[in-house]
């Protein structure tokens with residue numbers, strides 16, 4: 418089993434890592450690059466806790482190989498804040514208690530960020546469909562949806 | 576296990592033919608990685624084809640569209656041209672998984688996985704789509720209907736893989752639709768599904784139709800009796816009921832935790848009828 422050398426961009430930084438051929442991007446991010454924001458909930462694409470953005474689209478990093486990150490442009494939850502300043506989504510999730518245990522939160526934040534960049538004023542049902550692949554065992558989703566709506570409003574300057 | 580990135584279609588075919596049974600194509604990986612992790616498959620080589628020329632392209636061809644084998648669901652859904660010509664195929668592909676899965680999943684992977692409940696397959700068969708297959712002896716075209724042969728089985732020869740799907744041209748007043756039944760609104764496997772594609776004549780009667788069913792047999796079904804039941808009609812209630820009856824007759828589902836034989840049979844008829852009505856409305860609006 419020959420390890421693979423991968424050059425990639427994560428949150429704007431050019432990074433390199435070495436991974437096993439069958440290793441998932443989720444494991445590469447967590448164990449090779451020390452980016453532990455993306456979580457493993459299921460490992461089968463169902464829960465979305467491992468969500469990252471890859472070349473502009475959100476993906477389950479548990480269903481991507483680390484080797485496939487070669488030349489890719491990745492964004493993870495670690496890239497959302499600017500220094501000490503949280504992204505509006507992050508701040509509002511805390512303020513409005515849109516999380517309890519927090520396992521699902523990094524994946525939801527990344528997914529919601531991509532949604533709002535594409536659609537600054539999504540309806541409730543657009544938010545619910547967009548986030549259908551992000552499971553949350555704790556909140557019952559309402560607070561998550563409302564936090565995304567508040568963040569959207571703030572980001573629109575409303 | 577090795578991860579390989581061949582530099583050409585020929586090299587990919589060569590790797591596949593020299594390692595028949597040991598090498599697997601990787602498209603979006605949303606089936607492959609799940610099967611790899613569960614130990615269901617143990618390939619010695621994973622052959623990634625996503626970076627090869629043309630795999631990400633959607634191009635106009637003879638009034639239809641050729642969709643590269645690596646085009647993910649979300650990109651197909653963003654293509655206004657394909658959506659206008661084959662809305663049923665696009666809606667079927669967009670039903671696959673969540674937004675995250677859409678960022679990766681391909682119609683070709685959906686087809687080549689061989690699942691009897693694969694959502695894009697009945698829609699592609701209703702569209703009379705073909706796939707272009709590359710292999711050690713060059714390229715050939717094959718009807719989508721002839722690719723799956725049974726659960727998890729496809730007709731591709733050793734060394735062969737799919738490079739694109741072709742969705743053909745169609746007359747002005749024509750459209751299609753796809754519907755599936757799942758117990759919730761997102762993220763589930765079809766219990767039964769139906770695709771309908773039809774063409775209308777000057778007077779608004781149906782001049783041609785293809786009706787397909789998914790998840791009610793070992794592979795996708797093309798129900799010719801159902802098409803016959805609506806050709807020459809305006810899809811009046813009697814014709815719609817005859818179509819549903821033909822679909823119920825054709826369905827041969829299994830009983831499992833997601834649905835009984837009776838339920839699946841009944842629902843297949845209902846879905847085909849509703850899909851036909853949607854396709855009819857879409858065609859009439861053109």
Ligand SMILES: Cc1cc2nc3c(=O)[nH]c(=O)nc-3n(C[C@H](O)[C@H](O)[C@H](O)COP(=O)(O)OP(=O)(O)OC[C@H]3O[C@@H](n4cnc5c(N)ncnc54)[C@H](O)[C@@H]3O)c2cc1C
Nearest residue numbers: 462602603604605606607672681684685687693694736737
């Ligand atoms: C959470 C989740 C939800 C899902 N929901 C649905 C759903 O609602 N409906 C549905 O139908 N499916 C669903 N799926 C299954 C899967 O996402 C689809 O079947 C998808 O279209 C597979 O495409 P892929 O590109 O990811 O294929 P891969 O996983 O890359 O490949 C699938 C199979 O096809 C082979 N293959 C791929 N490309 C080629 C090629 N060009 N030539 C020859 N062989 C090839 C591979 O070797 C493999 O055996 C879901 C999966 C997950 C994880």
Ligand code: FES
Nearest residue numbers: 458459460465479
């Ligand atoms: S860990 Fe990837 S979807 Fe659950």
Ligand code: FES
Nearest residue numbers: 517519553554555
């Ligand atoms: S906050 Fe616990 S899973 Fe969402």
